[in-house]
Amino acid sequence: MSSILDMRTPSFPAWCPMLAPLQSPLHHYARLLRRATLSQIEDHLAPALPRDLLQKPSRGKHSRERSFPLARTFWCWVWQILQGNTSCREVLRQFQALLSLLEEPPINEDSSAYCQARAAVPQALLQRAFLASTLSAQKLAPEQTLLQGRPIKFVDGSTLRLEDTPANRESFPPSGNQFGRPGFPTLKLLALFDLASGSVVAQSTGSLKVAETRLLMDLGQHLQPGDVLGGDRAYGLYVILQWVGSLGADVVARLNARSRRVDFRKAVKKLGPRDGLFEWRKPSQPSKLLTPEQWVQVPETMVVRIIHLRVQRPGFRTRELTVVTTLLDPELYPAKEILTVYLKRWRLEMCLDDLKTTLGMEKLKCRTPELVGKELLLFLTAHNLLRWLMAQAAQAAEVELERISFTGTLDAFRQWSVAMSQVHGRGKRAKQKRMWGDFLRTLAADLVPERPGRQEPRAVKKKSKYPRLTKPRDQYEERWSRNKRRRVQRAKRHSLN
16 A cells, blocks of 8 residues: 555556545655755755765654654754754745745644754764764865874864753853853853864863863864874863873973973973973872872873964064974974964864854754754754865865855855756756856855954954843843933922922
């Protein structure tokens, strides 16, 4: 009976008119929804993921025919993120608009079906998609020539605001230094970036009470022997250098001046001007990052290399930079290359800005910690997929990957996807292939200008005309209007007279 009801391969063609009314319209809706999800974005992004990743499961969730099957739910979620983290309602409205255009029966006005379908997507599947997107972006990235061509990864942390729900507040409480003012639950994110492609390799999350260095310990499996880990002054510590070294990797980080003072006259060996080897002793206080058993096994001394640089540019203030590293050989790792690698750290910090500002990851909208983790993986996957497109454009036009705009790639991809979805008739594939080549050439032609010394201040220019909310909503007293304040003042003056 199932073969008879399958109208694509009917066993008895003469029965099709009689059996067609028995067929569920969900197959038809699924085909329609394919045209609704950002004009078939899966046709252009799916090659970066395994073919069997989004196959329909034989049992369990997403195994039944629904309006939002597994693959469609995944790509609808990606579409939301590419639209600046738009609402679930907009996905549903797009589907409804398409049904109205084709004069099809309407569906339920509520977006709960799509939201439930998102919640049913397995976390393991999203993790696989994220790792696959990372590998795809890395394969197309140019080869790294700095530091003997070793893989270079940078680590950086940030915070994300969550919806104010009891579940989120319990798992990610606000900071304790807010002086009793109401705040949103805040998630701390630590991301590991690949320097060559700009993609996110791994991520670790926690509350504001968890230190970034503690989150770094959770990423040990993603640091392979031979890697070079870069970071800011939070990672230029004795315990971090020892821990990364035990994994067979090296560190390039800014020196934490509060914990270590540098006097190049006391260097064990001078390697050049303001470049020398120093012997560090194990701190007297045990590190909270390690257990007492692990702390005992940490060596009492270690040799590190410290490089000091004075950056002087016309029109800018002189800046001093002190970098500590475990790359001790000056012949294999010249000081200039080490400093060049560290100065690229800001480029990967701007990748977090791409995620939070361009894609809208600054605030995650899911209302439970479980869904927050899934939403975060979708954001990182979408980011890596765009990096994959940027790598394609850089490879095709032989331009520097760093100079291709992330925002420009997102804007162009939106418009080209819509245009390619309008191609029909004979020669459809050939025309879409030609348009895709034009898309990649457009990305390579619209390069970001080289701006050495450009400053990216961490400050907000826009101000709000409304006062800050300093109490819970149910306790907040609305400020009197101007006319009411004037009436009260006149009444006071009249009573005094």
